[in-house]
Amino acid sequence: MANPFGPTSPRLESVNIEPMLVIAGGSKLLRDRAKEYAYGLKKMEGKKVDYIEFGNEELGFYNHNPSSDATEQLLRIIRDFMDNLSNIF
Numbered sequence: 792m793a794n795p796f797g798p799t800s801p802r803l804e805s806v807n808i809e810p811m812l813v814i815a816g817g818s819k820l821l822r823d824r825a826k827e828y829a830y831g832l833k834k835m836e837g838k839k840v841d842y843i844e845f846g847n848e849e850l851g852f853y854n855h856n857p858s859s860d861a862t863e864q865l866l867r868i869i870r871d872f873m874d875n876l877s878n879i880f
Contacts, residue, residue, distance in 0.1 A: 796831050810839040812872045817850025
């Protein structure tokens with residue numbers, strides 16, 4: 792696993808990063824790392840990052856229960872994100 796915010800990592804401020812959707816759920820460790828990553832990028836000028844957290848859902852909930860309300864909500868979020876991308880480009 793790479794840590795883009797590690798002490799020896801190259802700076803990302805000058806890297807052109809397309810809008811990004813970061814979705815987290817499941818274990819505290821994974822959720823905290825995803826949140827740190829998303830908010831680290833958000834702090835940089837010009838980086839468009841949306842962070843969505845499904846804290847009450849287990850990791851991979853959309854695979855385990857594809858007809859759940861949470862999965863339906865996730866699919867709507869992804870669709871809306873993609874629709875917004877098509878308006879940008």
